[in-house]
Amino acid sequence: MTSVADELRTTYNSGHTRPLTWRKHQLEQMVKMLEENESAFLDALAVDLGKPRxxxxxxxxxFVTSEVKSMIKNLKKWNKPERVSTPIVAMPGKSRLIPEPVGVVLVIAPWNYPIHLLLVPVAGAIAAGNAVVMKPSEVSVSTSALLAKLVPKYLDSSAIALVEGGVPETTDLLEQHFDHIFYTGNGTVGRIVMAAAVKNLTPVTLELGGKSPVIVDASANLRVAARRVAWGKxxxxxxxxxxxxxxxxDASVRGGFVDELGKAITEFFGSDPKESESYGRIVSPNHFARVSALMEGGTAAIGGETDSATRYIAPTVLLDVDPNSQIMKEEIFGPLLPIVDVGSTDEAIAHINANPHPLALYVFxxxxxxxxxxINRTTAGGVTVNGTIMHFSNPNLPFGGIGESGMGGYHGKSGVRLFQHMKPVLTRGTKMDPSVAYPPYTERKAKIFRKVL
Incomplete structure (x- = not known):
């Protein structure tokens, strides 16, 4: 049976996806799909994640339409060959780098931002001139079903496909031959993706996660720090x-910081966040059970309430956290925030460096x-100073991890280049063809070589 990758490869090999006019039209159609079906998408997100509209x-x-519109605006410029200098030994000649698509790309997306984390890398792959297979998460089932319904209506199904399903369908896709695999999710599955890619020597981009720490220094503006941490968390x-x-x-300001966190939670979500229209829900019963169990690692100074029937876990601040508890070992991926006292910034830096490189790091x-x-003494995928999350929002800053938190970066121009091969081309002239470059190699030629090389 012909695989979806093979079907799209036939389209790709025909040159169908290479013209900038085709790429632009597909990107415009993606924007149109989101704008014309905004209400339906927001309904699906509310069902899947209780996400406020x-x-x-x-x-x-x-975020997606802004990113895609930027790609449309810069499409011609970002796909233009780049002239580079040519050394004297290659003269006469001109050198350039030609951005060319890699072929057929697979994008596997997670459930937490099921539209954003699928369509932004897909848009980059399209802008680069590739054929693309999308694999949305089966956990965000309503959003996946809506995408499956709309994508064929708006985008070119001969070059862009969407495959629904769970582990069996993803496993089947990973057995097929792709030219680039882009995966967002956890490290366990990331290793499976990478192992599958080895069979065909397929390049991978892994957007993983990990425990992204915050450092609050004694000199920080505690009110601003608390509000920005609360928003990001x-x-x-x-x-x-x-x-x-x-x-x-810093232990000297811990009390004040926790007090400000409490004020921020009340300001953002009211006295009872469960009733707030600005606060979401855990995606599934399994994830609810996992996150709830992590609360045992500390004492709830703020929040701590749960409701399994609605998958609600309150914004929770934990104190007296056991450093050996599970909550300090695994990525939380839920609304629990452990607070750890440190005596100095050096102590905080030492803790970060003793653990796997985080996807993000924040310092106030x-x-x-x-x-x-x-910044200089730690390694992380990205950093925001006196803020959280916001480095992700700048398309001029490639987003990605390092080490256990991932490999490769995207957004903006980087999100297009990620799915391209910068093909080096040297074009030589024929009017001059000095014999010094050819054998036989005489002493005179040797002297010339030593001067120019």
Whole structure:
């Protein structure tokens, strides 16, 4: 039976996806799909994640349309050959790098931002001139079904396919031959994806996760720090790969910081976040059970309430956290925020460096020296100083991890280049063909070589 990858490869090999006019039309159709079906998408996100409509619009609709529109605007410029200098030994000649698509791309998306984390890399692959197979998460079932219904109506099904399903369907896709695989999710599945890619020597981009730490220095503006940590942590009920996972706060300001966190939670979600239209829900009963169990690792100073019937877990701040508990070992991916006292920034840096490289790192400080120290002495996929999440929003900053948190980066121009081969081309002239370059190699030629090489 012909695989979906083979079917799309036939289209790709025909040259169908290479013209900029085709790429532009597909990107325009993607924007049109989101804008014309905005309400249906927001309904699906509400069913899957209890996602507030405003939050859903910002994170899964507006962000995507903005990114895609930027690709449309810059499509010609980003796909233009780049001239590079030519050394004297290659003269006469001109050198350039030609961006060419890699072929057929597979994009496997997660459930937490099921539109955004599928369509943004897909848009980059299309802008690069590739054929694409989309694999949305089966966990966000309503959004997956809606995408499966709409994608064939708006996009060119001869070059862009969507495959629904769970582990068996994903396993089948991974057995097929793709030219690039883009996966967003956890490290366990990331290793499976990478192992499958080895069979065909397929390049992979892995957007994973991990425990993204926050450092709050004694010089930080505690009110601003608390509000920004609260926003980043409880966005999407904590189900964000770069959400603050835990906070290391200078012991001298811990009390004030926790007080400000409480104020921020009340300001954002009211006295009872369960009734707030601005606060989401855990995606499934299994994830609810996992996250709820993690609460045993500390004492709830704020929140702690749960409701399995509605998959609600309150915005929760944990103190007196056992460093050996499960909550300090695995990525939380939920609305629990452990607070850990530290005696200095050096102690916080040492803790970060003793653990796998995080996908994101956040530092709040009033001193540039402290920020520079944290940036220069740690390794992370990305950093925001005096904020959370926001480095992800800049298309000029490639987003991605390092080590256990992933490999490869995308967004903006980087999200197009990721799915291209920059083909080096040297074109030589024929009017001049000096004999010094050819054998026999005389002493005179040797002297010339030593001067110019």
């Amino acid at each position: 405003v939050e859903g619009f910002i994170t899964d609709i507006a 409880w966005l999407n009920a904590g189900q964000t790969c770069i959400a603050p996972d835990y906070v290391m706060v 400080t009033g001193e540039k020296r402290v920020a520079a120290d944290v």
